[in-house]
Amino acid sequence: MVAMEARRPTSADVAARAGVSRTTVSFVLNDRPASISPATRERVLEAARELGYHPHAPARQLAGGSSHTLGLVLRQSAQQVAGDALLAETLRGVTNAARARGFRVIVEALDPNDGPYADLLRSGRADGVVISGPRLGDRELEALVAEGFPVVLQGSLPGLDAPSVDIDNRAGAKVAVAHLLSLGHRRIGCITNAPLAYTAAQERLEGYEAALREAGIEPQRTWIAEGAFDAPSGHRAMTELLGRSDLDAVFVASDVVAFGAIGALRSAHRRVPEDISVVGFDDIPLAAFFDPPLTTVHLPAYELGHAVGEALLDRISRAIVPRRTLLPTELVVRASTRGSPSTRSPRRDH
Amino acid sequence: MVAMEARRPTSADVAARAGVSRTTVSFVLNDRPASISPATRERVLEAARELGYHPHAPARQLAGGSSHTLGLVLRQSAQQVAGDALLAETLRGVTNAARARGFRVIVEALDPNDGPYADLLRSGRADGVVISGPRLGDRELEALVAEGFPVVLQGSLPGLDAPSVDIDNRAGAKVAVAHLLSLGHRRIGCITNAPLAYTAAQERLEGYEAALREAGIEPQRTWIAEGAFDAPSGHRAMTELLGRSDLDAVFVASDVVAFGAIGALRSAHRRVPEDISVVGFDDIPLAAFFDPPLTTVHLPAYELGHAVGEALLDRISRAIVPRRTLLPTELVVRASTRGSPSTRSPRRDH
DNA sequence: ACGCGTTACTGACGCGGGTTAGTCTGCGGA
DNA sequence: TCCGCAGACTAACCCGCGTCAGTAACGCGT
Numbered sequence: 001m002v003a004m005e006a007r008r009p010t011s012a013d014v015a016a017r018a019g020v021s022r023t024t025v026s027f028v029l030n031d032r033p034a035s036i037s038p039a040t041r042e043r044v045l046e047a048a049r050e051l052g053y054h055p056h057a058p059a060r061q062l063a064g065g066s067s068h069t070l071g072l073v074l075r076q077s078a079q080q081v082a083g084d085a086l087l088a089e090t091l092r093g094v095t096n097a098a099r100a101r102g103f104r105v106i107v108e109a110l111d112p113n114d115g116p117y118a119d120l121l122r123s124g125r126a127d128g129v130v131i132s133g134p135r136l137g138d139r140e141l142e143a144l145v146a147e148g149f150p151v152v153l154q155g156s157l158p159g160l161d162a163p164s165v166d167i168d169n170r171a172g173a174k175v176a177v178a179h180l181l182s183l184g185h186r187r188i189g190c191i192t193n194a195p196l197a198y199t200a201a202q203e204r205l206e207g208y209e210a211a212l213r214e215a216g217i218e219p220q221r222t223w224i225a226e227g228a229f230d231a232p233s234g235h236r237a238m239t240e241l242l243g244r245s246d247l248d249a250v251f252v253a254s255d256v257v258a259f260g261a262i263g264a265l266r267s268a269h270r271r272v273p274e275d276i277s278v279v280g281f282d283d284i285p286l287a288a289f290f291d292p293p294l295t296t297v298h299l300p301a302y303e304l305g306h307a308v309g310e311a312l313l314d315r316i317s318r319a320i321v322p323r324r325t326l327l328p329t330e331l332v333v334r335a336s337t338r339g340s341p342s343t344r345s346p347r348r349d350h
Numbered sequence: 351m352v353a354m355e356a357r358r359p360t361s362a363d364v365a366a367r368a369g370v371s372r373t374t375v376s377f378v379l380n381d382r383p384a385s386i387s388p389a390t391r392e393r394v395l396e397a398a399r400e401l402g403y404h405p406h407a408p409a410r411q412l413a414g415g416s417s418h419t420l421g422l423v424l425r426q427s428a429q430q431v432a433g434d435a436l437l438a439e440t441l442r443g444v445t446n447a448a449r450a451r452g453f454r455v456i457v458e459a460l461d462p463n464d465g466p467y468a469d470l471l472r473s474g475r476a477d478g479v480v481i482s483g484p485r486l487g488d489r490e491l492e493a494l495v496a497e498g499f500p501v502v503l504q505g506s507l508p509g510l511d512a513p514s515v516d517i518d519n520r521a522g523a524k525v526a527v528a529h530l531l532s533l534g535h536r537r538i539g540c541i542t543n544a545p546l547a548y549t550a551a552q553e554r555l556e557g558y559e560a561a562l563r564e565a566g567i568e569p570q571r572t573w574i575a576e577g578a579f580d581a582p583s584g585h586r587a588m589t590e591l592l593g594r595s596d597l598d599a600v601f602v603a604s605d606v607v608a609f610g611a612i613g614a615l616r617s618a619h620r621r622v623p624e625d626i627s628v629v630g631f632d633d634i635p636l637a638a639f640f641d642p643p644l645t646t647v648h649l650p651a652y653e654l655g656h657a658v659g660e661a662l663l664d665r666i667s668r669a670i671v672p673r674r675t676l677l678p679t680e681l682v683v684r685a686s687t688r689g690s691p692s693t694r695s696p697r698r699d700h
Numbered sequence: 701a702c703g704c705g706t707t708a709c710t711g712a713c714g715c716g717g718g719t720t721a722g723t724c725t726g727c728g729g730a
Numbered sequence: 731t732c733c734g735c736a737g738a739c740t741a742a743c744c745c746g747c748g749t750c751a752g753t754a755a756c757g758c759g760t
Binding site: 008052054055056057058059061062067069072077081082083084085088089091092094098099104105106107109110115119120122123124125230231232235256259260263266285286288289291303339 | 358404405406407408409411412416419422428431432433434435437438439441442445446449454455456457458459467469470472475580581582583602606609610613616636637638639641652688
């Protein structure tokens, strides 16, 4: 026998070793409903074990199966990805949901606005894709949906006929502002988490406005400023707000942005929460350790990833998937909010 | 012609449409060094375009090619992943390095210590893997390396014969502490970023000790406390330190942990940097917006991911890969450090 | 007219495994 | 005795593509 390079064993090798046909091996290993005697089954299993046999995934897929792979496409810009403290959690959620059903996850982080990810699907490398942070006017995405590929959106994109999973931004923002109102605040500002072209920013702003209106307060233009993902933008927005209105509370639709906003308040010698209350949104891991610990809206990142993963898996297996799934958020009250000076002790009714 | 379900076109369809053989199609599409007349080449290209032809990746791989896929295995615990503010950047680095060479990335976030990831390689789904946060005593990893699969470590793991890419923890820590020394501090504490079983924690601690020794200071046992990834652990460690030594500076080997430590200092009414200087490590996006802005060691997360990705790609293409690559860090001086009270004005020589 | 090298292409096999349509054996019932 | 049938397997085809070993046509020098 000549020295041979170790070649990965194939099902034919297993068959030979067990003294059966390749077909039998396939039946045993895939638990097909065929009559195989227990003795033979055991021989095959043992041969496979001894040889360290692992089915060749591509061959299996070629033979008609699926790729058992999900694509996760991140459409956010590089800065957004870098600043997204919860992305890792969402990723864990998706991969775990996938693994639970025997799937893997290919991640595509598209740097610029380009990057053809459609090939993932068209080349049969993935059975479906999750689009995280879908952008308006994404021709590639529209084409994919039109061709009937399984696509699920994480986030929202009106006018696209694909299931989407998101957190309930509107409700979350509303609860945050309601909390501020319940503390007696009336002049409540808002700093958005992103430019309003982003639907999440729009939704959170709507929640803020709805809460005010329900309390009989008409939101003022001058109470609102735009943040843009990072702390510096929060600093700028807060400075802006400070310059044009006298607020007793602010709802900042992102913890990271709130971080910058609090910095601006500190520079202006306004104490939180004594002089002004601040509520954030996201509940990033560091939120509890801000100074002061930040009252914020908890965004279930892991669950979001898990839910979107499952939705995609359902679509792939042709199950019915709700057009739109909204995950609930939860208000986490910490120390950055307290009653407004005028109502500090006597709890005010309404 | 009967109504037929849209089937993905194959190279045979393209061949038929262009009036050539499948072989010719393959040659044209893969730019093989074969003599194909410009006219034919154009016909094939056009037929492919018209049909919307996309080669079937698994078939292509089966026919002898590689999977053109990298595996990225995250061995960190769920908490670590959640708290790792730089993970997203590293991920971007890896995926971009991969895409630049036509590769994709499958991410496996292993929740518990289990999770068989070896199958990624054995089933031919990936051509190689990056192991992020490798753990000692990982039998699966050892087996993979022994079998000669392309494996590159992100982080370090002594005693395993695989290339590794990491940042220079020791040098980074040393520079941080040297900075503190240059400001005149002498009683410098250290809070580790993680338990010392983690090599990165050990290396940073060594850098701290080396810097002190070079300055003729013998590090004291009582100056050192262990952190464990998150802010609360930093709070605990700082409280501990405060209770047993009188320090004028602290090197905290993780920004997140430093965040907790600063909270503890605040509780103890010790001002930063007036009473005590603090240097962090990692330079997470929020570090610049701490109160005070944190002096820290910048960890090039994107570059790290990129470098480890390239190292793996090199290994896959059988290029020579250095046994160990260390990326340089950079000290970023902000406002959490300044000269010790005793040396505030007169700059002290030594 | 013939040999010989290019140029331009094609036939057929193999990659590894799933699957359908059998084959062969043994046995119970009519 | 012979049919029918269930149990236990197997031969052969197919998935889509890369690739080696040809083959046919053509030009060219002698």
